[in-house]
Amino acid sequence: MTQTLTKISPSNHEFADIIHRLEAGGSMLPDTPENLMQIIGIYKAYAVPMDFYWRDLLYIAEKVFLNPLPFFKYFLPQEYLDLKNHYAGDTADLRVWRGCAEAHPELINFIEKGETIKGSKLFHHLWHDRINMEFAEACMRAMYWHGRDMGMGKFDSYLDSDEYKHNADVAIKAYFKGNPAMLGLYKLFPEMFLEQVRQLSYYSNLGLFWEVMCPVFYEMSDIYDEGGFKDVSDAMNFLVNGIFAIAGRPIYHHVYIDGKCYEIISKSKGFTWLYEAALPYVEAVFYRTSPFRGTKSYNAQAKQVPEHQKDFHYGILYADVFPVGSAGIPPTLLMDDMLHFLPDYLKEYYQKNCRGEDDQLIQLGITFQRSMYNVTSAVIQALRTALLYPLDDENPKHLMKNRQFFEAQMDRFKRPEARLKDIQNPDYR
Amino acid sequence: MTLSLILWLPLIGVLIIGFFPNPVKTNTLRNITTLFIFITLCLSIYLLTQFNLGISKIQFTEYLTWIPQIGLNYSLGVDGLSLPLIFLNGLLTLIAIYSIGEKVERPRLYYALMLLINSGISGALMADNLLFFLIFYELELIPFYLMIAIWGGEKKGYASIKFLLYTAVSGLLVLAAFLGITWFSGSASFDYADINTMALSANTKFILLTLLLIGFGIKIPLVPLHTWLPDSYVEASPATTILLGGILAKLGTYGLIRFGLQLFPDTWKLVAPGLALIGTITVLYGALVAIAQRDIKRMIAYSSIGHMGYILVACAAATELSLLGAVAQMVSHGLILALLFHLVGIIERKTGTRDLDQLNGLMNPIRGLPLTSALLIGAGMASAGIPGLVGFISEFIIFQGSFIIFPIATLICIIASGLTAVYFVILLNRTCFGKLNNKLAYYPQVLLLEKIPAFVLATLILFLGIQPQYLTRWIEPTTDHLIATLTPINVEIAQK
């Protein structure tokens, strides 16, 4: 911190302390052992359901496709449970996690037994004793809905190109081959199925994005268990390196119909993980998303919902975690998913605070919020590395540019609902 | 024998608590208190089962001459008027024991007073002798005064003195009336059975009845004699408020029926229109002032004033149905009020505030007080007279019974019961719904021990709302008999 400050004068920003911390290579999350323990624990608990999310998202995008009655889209077939993660196991393109490439053993165990009893999948599904894919779909929809407005990367604009429409058309016709009813419907309302395919492309996009994050989080948990991370910025830097290492991973959408592969978005389009998935994801899911119905209701006429999509700030960085716990709210579903896979140290930790087991969901929700501030810090630092200058740059002009970048990022947390201030306080739980 | 047990057992409890060797844990004292009150409650339930519904007169009588020179006798007995209230007394004391929370300062004194209050109220309800009644009626003041003065809130000194002054005056007026009744009528003793006011001149009777009305009117309380109530209710601890509002106030209406209506049946018709007017004003005043409150406890205190007004209107009308409704309302109001104050007590203890502007979103299932809020909604519904809950039953009986005699007053009361819904919607909307404040919402959990009383009350409110005959069957014979002696007069009024 002092290094930068000796070269340029201190920031006058509302969050000057946090900006100085970022300039020193730190995270938005204060560097305490308690914070480190919390975020790593929750990364682990997040990674296991995420292992399911990415597999199922790809399954829906590739196999379920346009099934008009997709009752069983959350019933992951063995083939997809065994699908090799490209960044874990011996077969990895680039081994991020030392563990296996197939679904995590804890996940397999949960799918079989759930929290209740060993029983049929249907029972677990109806009893809601399962991974809540609804959350993953909500994230996907946030990306889809904000995609056009954000204009990040080339993915969304490609969905409007003639090439894409042609590819989708071929796949739609192949999928409904021998089904005159659906083909007739397609003739009548061509845009309807096309729009569905666009959404499915986002399924694929998010699935491919999470395929990477999942082993990253597993590995972080393993490193922490070995005593590997010294502090929060270590954990953040691991993420920064991860982002760069995987940045060039292709984003595509393939569909398998009758064993034949239809490339709706081919790998050769050059879409990358960083530009077409990660950055839009952070913007759409961490910052924007959409207001959740639940204990709160919104009145658009009374301007309780912003007029412009860019003004939407309902993401995890802004979320009020307290209403969480009402049924059907996507973040609640995620909290519930993570609850099944909490490491013991985190369980003990929650037991000691607030209402112990009774409000674990909120406590872990706030931990999750902290951890996502750390992920966002990693993204900010990665962007700074990619587009701007090193933190120890000799040129004050460069340091000033870095400063302006950090300040611009922090400006987004000046909104009253932002939780940046809250997470600075360890008593916010 | 049972009546004496109900009267004396708590006093034995007081002695045990008083002489229990030191050091003693608060819990032990509480358990002793609970035990004694529980036994008296069981005894009152036993009485309910043994009560002969075919007899309208006083039952289970016990009689010992005590000081015959002044006509004071140890004379006990219960009828349909007092028995439900004796049960209510036992129940609410039991609830009150668990409404103060975990920690009690000076537990020995606290629990001793609790037992004293229980015994005193039972005594007043069972007494069959005017003087004997008055002894208990006056004796109540001291424990209540201490309860407010020691365990009260910020302005406890002011509130407790105000309470003491008002109720002492009430006691003096009632004493004066009792002495007048007995001496002027030349009765041999203060026993109810010996007293006959028929021979008195109309003016004397009117003056005596007025004394009684003012005396009991303070206790009920009626507007404009009510100003002690909001202060006492708000400053007292929830436990004290439950006993104050749930059962002590009922001694006022009980006295009104027992001594006003029963002893002066013919004079009653003269004052009835005036009483109905005061009752209606009380109802309206309570409801309208409650709407304006920011403090939830104060809001419920004013709501209590309003609901007591219905009883007065019903008493004034004095038809079989209205009187039945009046006694039923005493019980149901006692149950509902106790539940409301108990829940408000929990909310205050957990959140540290009673301010409507600060409370919000308590319905939050994880960090709020969801069960408390849910029960509060139930209690609010009961108080507003939603069908299926006991409040509806008693209010409906009152309205139906009073309408023939005082149609306009009854209609105004019905409108006012709509206003009840207004302030309860305000209360529930602000406290239970909306968004929980992130900065404040680290409330402690509600303990099982605090939940159980609320469950018991809520269950009774629901049960009696669905099966009201278990409320009315004990009351009906007595009130029917009471009215039978008045019927010609009522007809007269109706014809006018």
Add this chain to the structure above:
Amino acid sequence: MPTIVDIAVNNDNFKTLVTAVTVANLVEVLKSPGPFTVFAPTDQAFAKLPPGTITTLVQNIPQLSRILTYHVVPGKLMKSDLEKVNSVISVEGSPISIDCSDNFEVKNATVIMADIEADNGVIHVIDNVILMG
């Protein structure tokens, strides 16, 4: 005069770049008449990238060529031409900001050797791999 590719191949500082261009099948393009302006990162510039980045890119040719084409601008733009503009559009499609106020800076890279003329364009040597965004 040699082509852009020839200059790069004959210089020891561009081993990584040449490998990348070869893998991405862009050799033929860069040999074509063009003309092109190429911002050529040195080997040291590539070495600054965190580990794994190159591995992933080499496994995924279209993605690699996209990054590489970001370093190429259509037309022959000398330093003197670039001084007049704030940004130019790359072959990849995204803009590249230019700052000549102090040093000759291209995005967050500094040009360490400008105006190396080739038959089919010009090369500016930069000290950082530049990225879109």
